[in-house]
Amino acid sequence: MSTQVSEQARAAVHELAGDCLQCFQCGQCRGACPNGFDLDQGPRRVVRLILSEDVEKLLACEDVWRCSECRACSDVCPMEVDVAGMMAAVRELQVTFGGVRCPERRAAAIATKRLSRKGSIDNMLFGTAMASRGFVPKDLLATAAMGYKMASGKVRRSPRLGAKDAVEPKPFYVGCALQQDKSALQATARVIRELGFPLAEMKGAGCCGHATRGKIAAKAESEETVLTACPACDHGLHESEIETVPVWEALVEHARREERKLSAKAPRFVPYVGCLSDRDTALASLAEAAELAGAEMVSSYPSLHAGCCGALGGMYRGASEAVHKLVVFAQEEAAPIVTPCLLCRDNVHSAGRKQGVHVYFWPEFFQVATAAETTADGEADD
């Protein structure tokens, strides 16, 4: 790094330090961070490095790329430091002034480059490509192989999602991950169709922008509140000031209003909401779905709502420590894991293969109950 660059970086860090002088290092940011267990240093330490203006260590910090931008840290900070903003600013610094070549950063850079040319990104292939370039740790190659397998069955054409005769269909943002996952997409479409929920896929919408960590804005526009199937999309669209509601929340609410019952694939399940979903509402919506389906939600595993699956907010990277514990728990309980996040499903799935624990995406587990249907609906997904 040239002296001049270093001086600029130093000045930028000095300016950042001015915004977090009130930090007293209580560590609540990391306590609240869903990825907290998988970080080397954590947000508190990043703020400390900013305060001590340690530019070299900041430019070498990989943790900032593991941030899933859920903003839990900023929300809990008793001194009102915008911790997530600090993490984003350090990412910005690393982009401008070089520094570490960590896999997460490289992936975000490649995603940015690709998205500046194309409207959307192929999530599965992208994850696989990253793995093949060695940006995913070697011991997690199984994850990459999973990606390949899934990607090969991808669907480019989007099926009809909403009811035909809907009066005012709500816009539905499908996102890259769901679009490319045949079984998940079909299951989602079926729930929506059977409930008769007025929903229409947003035409011409591209990437939500989340994979680039805020470098590129969402390639979608909407004045209305948009329904989403992926929590990463929620974040990406929020960055571009589009209001979103998770589709599962809307579906459950609709089913209750219409007095429809749901069916579940198994009598009991372990919920997992990952890092990006708004934990409380996602868990509440899972619990309500369980009630409508007469299934039991086993949530005695304490950190299941807090740990990150390993995607760290977008990239396929392999299972995290928290997820390994979750899988062991589900195995003991002999219950499948259900998640409203597609990224979580794939990462937890790869972690649970050896133990033979089933992992379902929400609509793969919950379907609309018909008179003919029993609770056991079709074969298990693998």
Added chain:
Amino acid sequence: MSAAITNGVRPRILLCECAGTMASNLDFDWLEQVASEQGEVLRSSTWCSREGQARLLEMTETDDGRPLVFAGCSQDFAAQRFQRLYARGLQMEVADIREGCSWVHEAGGEAVTDKASRIIEAAVRFPGPHSNKLVLKRKVDSVLVIGGGVSGTQAAAELAQMGHTVELVERRPFLGGRAARIGTVFPTNDCGQCLPTTDAQAGVRKCFHRNVAIDNPNLRIWRRTEVESVSGKPGNFEVSLRQLPNIVTQDCVNCGACEPVCPAESAESGGKAIFTEFYDGRVQRTVDLEACTFCGACAEVCPMDAIDFSQSPELTTVPAGAILTAVGCEPAPARLIEHLGYGQENVVTQTEMSELMDDWEEASWLGQQPAKEVVMIQCAGSRDRRRLPYCSRICCMIALKHAIRLRTLFPEMKVTICYLELRVAGVGYENWYLAARRAGVEFLRGTPPRVQFDDEGKPVIEVEDVTAAEKKILRPDLVVLSTGMVPVPDTARIAEVLGAELDEDGFIAILDRKNRATETSAEGVFICGSAAGPKALVECNTEASAVASEIHNFLASAGRRTPPASVVDPAKCVGCDTCQAACPFGAISLIERSAAAPRPTEVRDDGKLAVIDEEACRACGICAANCPELAITHNLDDQLLFGRLRTMTEGVERPVVGFYCKECAGAAISLSGLRHDRYPENVRLVELPCLGRVSALHIVEAARLGAAGVFLAGCAEDRCQYRKGDLSAEEQVELARELLEEAEMKLPLELWHLCAVDRHTVGRRIRLFCARAEGNEEAHMAGLALERTGNPPCEGGEGCVHTGV
């Protein structure tokens, strides 16, 4: 105006040579000759010597109406030297030609002597006010104490012991407050329901119920009583009190027969509506009037006929010379700790823990262990900008106390304290911290953002261990929250009734954080204990004694001597509220202008008129400086000020004018003079009571008289003795800047904050300012740098850069 010479009386000028210490640059013969034009000069080598003082005493006692002007040392120094004479009625104007002239200027030259003569002339022709008015002379010898907790009761008992009448008002039926109701307290690890005793009881302390200090005949206790309103003035308040009846009379022997028959449940007692709390023992039982159904069942069974439902609330008015507020504080409400799981089964506060401890002690006797693991969370809801931003200071010690006790009772129990910073500063407190570590308490640096629960309702805490820099999961059986303390709900109302201000955290504000910690912003209204912010018992006890002496002094003193108050001229006042807003003491009010009152021509209707309360006015002069109509006359009026300014600057080509307050800045400047710290003699200083007396007009006048620069020196930042003088001066400086700019006059204009420690630097500061005013700041700095390098000092002469150094 008040210049003595115009009255045809020839003043005496006491010219002091100060034992020859001013001979190097003052020509006293010449000075005597010039000064005799102003009055009769009496010259002495040392006026403060035994002979000098004897002569002066004689002059004081014969008092022929001729004013005295002393030309010698500074006002501060003279006040010390002539202390005894002042006590015997000496009144003299001081012309400071020593610290203010000779000692701070270079040897030789006529300029210094000339300056001294100007100083004398200004003092003779424009003397300041001398008469001091005595206010708050008559005071009612009675104190109203609000709050019967440890602080209030102890202060009340001490005041009664000193002989004052005391009205002790308590909202609840029993004295003792919060300390009596909790278990053991730190740092002594015994109960909190004792107070120091009187001489009548040997020993150092006794419980509330056995302490005869509280039974002093001068002390009247008002239970279940609230202060409704306060009127009157400091030293003579009228307080109206509202007292609810106790229902149970003094005949009660506390047999308890009433309790089983009572059908009503009470939230206050946690049991029946008729209940006892044996803390102060002077009232045995009482009835929760909110819960009571007035069925009369208790009265029927009472063997002593001690229950009387015919009582009703009473309104009483009592006189009070002073009021003491000791309303205390209380634990933070539940909404501030909900994020930490408060309201769930396995989460308690430290207060609840102290209650739980009694049951747990019994469990330990039985060999049981109620919990395997306990986690205490410090700063629960505190030091959080969205909840309580402040530190409550007592929670760390409470946690240590409980943690040690838990580990002692249950050696197998895991006790973890999640803390942000342990604040255990106090006598012997560090030993508690050490004792806790020795007892095996685990200290985890880092506080959790929330507490979650698993399916069985067991708490799950995710917290960063900050020292290890890793995230951990704790699964205790019980979470104990160390909550902060908040003001009692009634605090804001009481403050309003008393006319006292609140601080930013909602507690009653103390007058001065350093020197007046037991006074409020309202004169005659005092404060002690936790009403001013959370405090430990040791501090409450100390403050209670401190405030008792403070109030004793207030009631026993002869009153406050104050210089003549400022006066509003109704013929000029237009009734705007500028002065009212500017007055730091609330001494100015706007009244309806009576039809007969004079008024400025532009005021057609009757409108408003400003009036200054003589007793509340401290004569700082802020109102006079701010009045847009120049309708307010300060005792150091504009004519005097302009006169001094003119006299002092006469005969100097480019004077540097300095206005300074006689408080902190005055101390710095006179002490600097004692150190012989030299500065150029073209500096002309004008002393003011407070920097708030300066108006833009004075600054502009100085510029008009040819000043090369003007500086203003007031008290240290935010420490103005008159509260808002420096702020007013700042505004006036800005105004002056604008006026000078309009007039295209450019000169350095600075406002300094000084206090006595600046005695070492103020001379340097003035020298630098002079250089700046002369436009040779760079040369001055170069000269300084040269000196610092240790090179030989400059010889002077052509090209010398040391002018004025």
